[in-house]
Amino acid sequence: MFIDVAKIYVKGGKGGDGAVAFRREKYEPSGGPAGGDGGHGGSVILKVDEGIKTLMDFRYKKHYKAENGENGKSKNQYGKKGKDLILRVPPGTLVKDADTEVILADLTEKEQEFIVAKGGRGGKGNSKFATATRQAPRFAEAGEKGEERWIILELKLLADVGLVGFPNVGKSTLLSSVTSAKPKIANYHFTTLKPNLGVVELGDGQSYVIADIPGLIEGAHAGVGLGHEFLRHVERTRLLLHVIDVSGIEGRDPVEDFHKINEEIKQYNSKLAERPQIIVANKMDLPTSQEGLNKLKEELGNEYEIHEISAATGKGLDELKYIVWNKLDELGEPEPLIEESEEIKVYEHKNKDRQEVIIRKEGDKFIVEGYPIEKLINSTNFEDLDSFRYFQKVIRKRGIVEELKKLGVQDGDIVNMCGFEFEFLD
Structure with missing residues (x-):
């Protein structure tokens, strides 16, 4: 979150x-x-x-x-x-x-x-x-x-898109390349200890939230490593981007990695395993990547969309951003994985009192302030006798004259009303 x-x-x-x-x-x-x-x-x-x-x-x-x-x-x-x-x-x-x-x-x-x-x-x-x-x-x-x-x-915000995959496959680099997020990036496993989120902006009010979720290892469904923390964040996403290192430079098999991650997700919650996935074949800038990509396409190409990128060089990232947006546009809200009984709170609010009038004495002057008085003065034509009489009637009706008397006002004293000065005459 x-x-x-x-x-x-x-x-x-x-x-x-x-x-x-x-x-x-x-x-x-x-x-x-x-x-x-x-x-x-x-x-x-x-x-x-x-x-x-x-x-x-x-x-x-x-x-x-x-x-x-x-x-x-x-x-x-x-x-x-x-x-x-x-x-x-x-x-x-x-x-x-x-x-x-x-x-x-x-x-x-x-x-x-x-x-x-x-x-x-x-x-x-x-x-x-x-x-x-x-x-x-x-x-x-x-x-x-x-x-x-x-x-x-x-x-x-609950992320629309979750990045899943083994540690060190390039998820943090991908996130930093398509958003303004600044995740910690280093060449060792478990760099990401908590979800990093960023907003992908496409213009014209189009945007979505993408999360680089803590790396997953075998046994995560049983709570090994960061397992439960990882899976709790994944369960709210609408779409999974399954990032796979196809270069094989760490001696990993891309197809085997894909099945292992999905098995952990399935063991945790079978409904979660049914979330739509797009396979992102990363590190295509390396010379050994084509072989891994071919293997992915051969094994999984008929069942999943596979998109080639290089998070390091930026290859394929712009296309991927729009592919994800279009996919999200097709999807509705995800089916809840667990029943939640969160209490819905209803709040009441009363606006500030706009009828308040403040009457005080400063030195030998009497001050009257407040929006009702400001409005009354703006409505008064002091050159017209009827208008001035109406002004006097309102300030008496509101008890302002009575309050001024309690403060000790006398005939001839100056009363300042919202910047206008009047000589008091009872």
Whole structure:
């Protein structure tokens, strides 16, 4: 198992501002208010896509923002809603808030969706503020900001492709040649003591995970050497690449090696032995390899695909990458080898309180902060008496005036609200 992690910033679109407009028809030059509401901002949505296997795309782009809502229009026309931004993630993606590390969602099911940053609500147009005593309001409501946060996407990768074969046949060299993985490579047995994983990228969002699994020896099914550790990793793969040294420089017989490895896999789990295999004839750059290749083809060529490569020189590697991709595309999810009763966890998350208002005193000034106040100020036309009265009504209704009095505010004191300074008059 391998943990693939990406940290990204997501932001919902801002809601459109409500419009200030009045009816101006031929026979009603001084008609009533007709400003439409702003459209809601688009949301950033994570969606499970079974065709995606890694979080590789999120390594290159870190910031994602949904479309803003359109501002309201005259004649009571609403602004258009901003488009949602759909980010496609592999099944098995865990979503965390980067600041709190709270788990927001566990995305496991096909087509499952999660709104990770909700778009802001559109502001009301001036027609919504008309009353019996305020028949021509010259103010409208600003649209809300969209939610924004840094999140961590965490994917527990189970390799799509497992490299199997005896130690020192070139599996680590092959992995390092087709991926950016940097496994330890040396000319002795059991260099690989734990699985090395890498991602093979083909472009256009096409990628898969390949694992160089610890070397196998006879007796592995009984736990000899690294046997059980090796086989536990192999059992989750969808396709096996059976790497064989056909050069014979160590005095090994390629056909005999193939059967020995498969016998160990069969002894461990008979279903595992039924996994599709592609034989990779390695070390074709050596002069003694052709004889071993001919023997492989003669004995196994009718039953298995055999591809010639040289991991050391790169011969045949590009072709092999696409052959594996096409084969994976044909295969569905593998049948479970063992029954697992893993508990499915469901997480609930409450977004940060966007209604919080902070009121404090600093020296001889009184400070009022918070998104609701910022939104109210942006919606207020301070040159219009009705709009200013509405502003005063809201701050009294929210208890802000009462809180300021508790802090000792007096007539003539300066109150700073989100960068705007007002003189307090009760």
